[in-house]
Amino acid sequence: MKILVCISQAPDTTSRIAFTDEGKTFDSSGVQYIVNPYDEWYALVRGIELKEAHGGTVTTMTVGGAVCDPVIRKALAIGADDAVRMDAEPTDAMQTAQLIASYAKDQAFDLILCGKETIDHNGSMVPAMIAEMLDWPFVALATHLEVEGNAATLKREAAGGIEHVKVNLPLVLSAAKGMAEQRIPNMRGIMSARSKALNVEQADGTAMSAVRQFSLPPEKGACKIIPADQAEELIRLLREEAKAI
Amino acid sequence: MSVLAIVPLNNGRPTKGGLEAASYAAAFAKDQGLEAIALVAGSIQTDGDLGATGVVRVLQCSDELTDSSQWTRLAAAAAQECGAKTVVLTHDHTGRAIGPRLAVRLNAGMVSGVTALPQAGAVRKNVFSGKAMADVEVSSEVVVYSVTPNAFGVRDGGSPAAVTAFSAEVGDAREQVTGFDPASADGQTPLPEAELVVSAGRGLKGPENWGIVEDLAKALGATTACSRPVSDIGWRPHHEHVGQTGITIRPNLYIAAGISGAIQHLAGVNQSKVIVVVNTDPEAPFFKAADYGIVGDAFEVLPRLTAAIKALDA
């Protein structure tokens, strides 16, 4: 099985979010970057498990500049075989998807695994866009994936529950929680990652949207403390003051 | 020209997210002096309450579709048919599967998870898992938006819409649905759509103690949620996990008991309109993000709250 896992880098979840250039640019000073959690914990690990069970290869795909190389090495340390980086600074999901689809279209992948969304853009768009560009089936928010020959059985998040789906390969999916358990790279993985291939391809695509301005949410007012033995008072406030119930 | 809303159905009725997409489309159409049209696939009663949202016409495809690529073809044909330059979906599992495909097919720019109508050529959405907002401009002629659940709301007051049959060449189904596991037996509103949420964390000590959380949720008609460690250790199912790496929610009321308020947890809940925190530790970071707080033991406070609500309703 030939598997492509789309990996993006994202600011560490504890990062302070701030902007410079009058709210036009993300302030990356002091920010640590990680592999986007959905890509690492779920998409990548499930890809590696399938390879271990059925044979084949796991290639990671990242659209971004050389700054992404450390997180790509982490993915290699966890167990991907090799990596491709499309050397571009994408402005929107359409551009990212275009670059991934243009690379994947004649590589005969069986599976393209993505994360549910990036924790910085919160787009949840790239995976379905890739699927449409390749004219492949797409399963959003997949929580489970098994492959038998040419047939994939999946579970996905749906209204009020989990839906079971059958699809033939090739297939694009976006992975959500439940798909796999996080893996911590071991020393051997980290050592061998250094000698695995990270191929850089020149690329450019066209974006259709761009952020004009970032802003921060308004500060919360002070928290009103209600004594524990007057819990009934909270219910009154919720109804009469906050009008929340 | 018109604005097209894609409205998913569940058991023959538009989902709340679908009604929100229709409301958004109608409000936007009104701003632009255009008409809003809704697209459904499957059977509905009369106009499925879509007219009330301000939509003037409902295009109805008689086949129920679950396949994202079939939906995409249907929606693209509908957009063409009504000359829609703006297509609106809900940013749930349906909008995530169909919206971006549709954008590619229509050669349209897409902004997902918008929280308000476009203003001065840009539309607002949350980024960095709710820690910031971005105003996004789209440069293409056709635009696709998906609306964050519970951000825009369902509008009411329009008159019944005309329903017309609609069909298009949608190709073969490639995704075959073979089963369904309901998340909860008692028919709670799914978390992303819930207006009231009661959530608990490691402070509850063990899964056997969740009765007090469920009782409070039941008294309020709320949906239950939990922090990540609680679902990781299997005390609660994965679909209840809220936060940066779980579900992002935006309810009117979020009650958090025995949750410390780590930054990753807050990221998924800090857009709740009202936040209540119950925690034994007055220094718990969650109090800084809360509107109301009780410093106390959840095992005592939650049953009191439940009783107070029951007394109120009695």
Ligand SMILES: Cc1cc2nc3c(=O)[nH]c(=O)nc-3n(C[C@H](O)[C@H](O)[C@H](O)COP(=O)(O)OP(=O)(O)OC[C@H]3O[C@@H](n4cnc5c(N)ncnc54)[C@H](O)[C@@H]3O)c2cc1C
């Ligand atoms: C990359 C990454 C992503 C993450 N994503 C998420 C996420 O999406 N969602 C998430 O929730 N977490 C996430 N986390 C984990 C997060 O950092 C915290 O560890 C987690 O939220 C803590 O859960 P908790 O508040 O239930 O437990 P704890 O931090 O252990 O807090 C328990 C709280 O209960 C209180 N308490 C104890 N007894 C009682 C009692 N009897 N009554 C009332 N209060 C009591 C304590 O004072 C304490 O504040 C993530 C972490 C990382 C590194």
Ligand SMILES: Nc1ncnc2c1ncn2[C@@H]1O[C@H](COP(=O)(O)O)[C@@H](O)[C@H]1O
């Ligand atoms: N720059 C990128 N390079 C590689 N994969 C990406 C990139 N951006 C997004 N993806 C993939 O698409 C998923 C959804 O991203 P998004 O649409 O930005 O929320 C991510 O979880 C990744 O799997």
